[in-house]
Amino acid sequence: MTLTLQAVGYRYAGADQPSLLEIDLELRDGEVVGVAGASEAGKTTLCLVASGLAPRTVGGRIRGTILLDGENVDAWPMHRLSGRIAMGFQNPSTQLSQVTGTVFEEVAFGPMNFGLPHDDVVARTWQALHTLRIDDLAERNPQRLSGGQQQLVAMAGLLALRPSHLVLDEPTAQLDPAGTRLVADAIAALAADGASILVAEQKTDLLAEVAIRMVVLAEGRVVLQGPAADVLDDARLIELGVSAPSAVRLRRAAEAAGIDPERLRD
Amino acid sequence: MAGRERLTNPPLMNRGVPKIVGRPGPTAYHRLNPLTKATLATITAVAAVVLGGLVGPVVLVLVAVIGPATVAGVLLRLIRTALLLSLPIAISAFLVNLFFFPGGEQVLLRIGPITATAEGLAFALEILARIVAISGAVTLFYLTTPPADLVVDLERRGVSPRIGFVANASVQTVPAMVERAMQITAAQRARGLDTEGSLWRRVRGIVPIVGPVILGSIAEVEERTMALEARGFARPGRRTLLWSPPDSVFQSALRWGLLVALLALIVARVTGVWA
DSSP states (O other): OOEEEEEEEEEOTTOSSOSEEEEEEEEOTTOEEEEEESTTSSHHHHHHHHHTHHHHTTOOEEEEEEEETTEEOTTOOHHHHHTTEEEEOSOHHHHSOSOOSSHHHHHHHHHHHTTOOHHHHHHHHHHHHHHTTOGGGTTSOGGGSOHHHHHHHHHHHHHHHOOSEEEEESTTTTOOHHHHHHHHHHHHHHHHTTOEEEEEOSOHHHHHHHOSEEEEEETTEEEEEEEHHHHHTOGGGGGGTOOOOHHHHHHHHHHHTTOOHHHHHO | OOSOOOOOOHHHHTTOSOTTTTOOOSSTTTTSOHHHHHHHHHHHHHHHHHHOSSHHHHHHIIIIIIHHHHHHTOHHHHHHHHHHHHHHHHHHHHHHHHHHOTTOOSEEEEETTEEEEHHHHHHHHHHHHHHHHHHHHHHHHHHHOOHHHHHHHHHHTTOOHHHHHHHHHHHHHHHHHHHHHHHHHHHHHHTTOOOSSSHHHHHHHHHHHHHHHHHHHHHHHHHHHHHHHHTTTTOOSOOOOSOOOOOOHHHHHHHHHHHHHHHHHHHHHHHTSOO
16 A cells, blocks of 8 residues: 655645645555655645645645555545545644534544444544543543643544545644654554555654655755654755754764763663 | 454443443433433524513523523523523623514603613514524523434434534533633743733733634644544444434434424414414
């Protein structure tokens, strides 16, 4: 199961300039690809395009080809794509349906939309809640939760869909370190289960932990890509408005201070 | 739905839907099917208008509003909410009819150029009784029926989930907007906005609050739409329902019986059989 973007460009309706240019990207089974870049670099746009929401729901014009398991999805309606590709946004409150009275119903909302058998919906919902350790929130009103809890509920709603491909736009934007840890574990579990995941994140620590490959965007173009460890250690990151992971910064600081970084490990 | 079918944990399969989902209401009236309660509210409101006069609407208020509200234990909340809902329109309708009823002869009170007449008072009371019946019926339904229950019931009967979603989301949006307004008010006050003091100061203080509330809500609509699309909401075909409100043959017969009775009443009034 592969999601492939070939020479994809995208321009928002009414915009003078395209927001994405000549993007080539492949998401393979069980692979987590990180996306980094400064503000306005095109991270969110890439997520919208990869998930199919742009241009189907957002409008605008797209160029290039998007293939899902080798099939061109150009003519697919959004509801067909959403059965294969799920997308999470950075603002948790807008991801909640606002029509459910409990977290359980909120997480079940997606599987219910797909008309899955009742018992399957229930099992997927409990599983998603359990994966993110929020079983105890099942009976709570989702509107009455904190931003971090809502983000986890929104993430559980995506897990319950069990998508082949998952696109996440800053999934830990409102989470504390413990919540970030849970999301990182969930991403790893999904990837281990065979899903391909695209994660756009400012927190390079998270990307260092979960991503196998990385792309860095600037002005809508891919300017750096490769194995995550190499990209995150690239000295050009800072010029591109991306801070290196704390482990890399610590190692560099140690080197600058004349301390052997290997001693820090000990 | 194509996709991965793994990531399962067999012990979790047997937990079922939490009991709170679709939990029966606390009283017999709460436990009526939502469509039955909606039918009762609609027929009470329409019948109050069709019946006209004073006695008909007052009897309706006693039988179809006060009685059930007492059974449901929501009488005080109903009075408070119905008053909030209808007081402005009730007062203005009452005063207009009291003082400006055309052709009134029996003068009760004269204030300068305007005159309150007995005929105007009688008609104003009739209008007031209808407004009380309508607002009471609607409030009773609102206080005893979670909107989501009605949506689930309608969806079970084949109504498009989109229609139910729009209706339900509209109701649910109100508290969310109130909460957002409170947050923005607190944020603006923390930055020195004066929202207390004279009426003029309060009015001036509203402007920097209303703008962000409305614009913020509009900005969220697009992302909310995308999130719904991404979760398959636009998919054609029936959705799975986790539960559905119970119904009975008796309630079904009651709904149809009330509907037929209302139609008969309308026909009788229109044809003049019942003047």
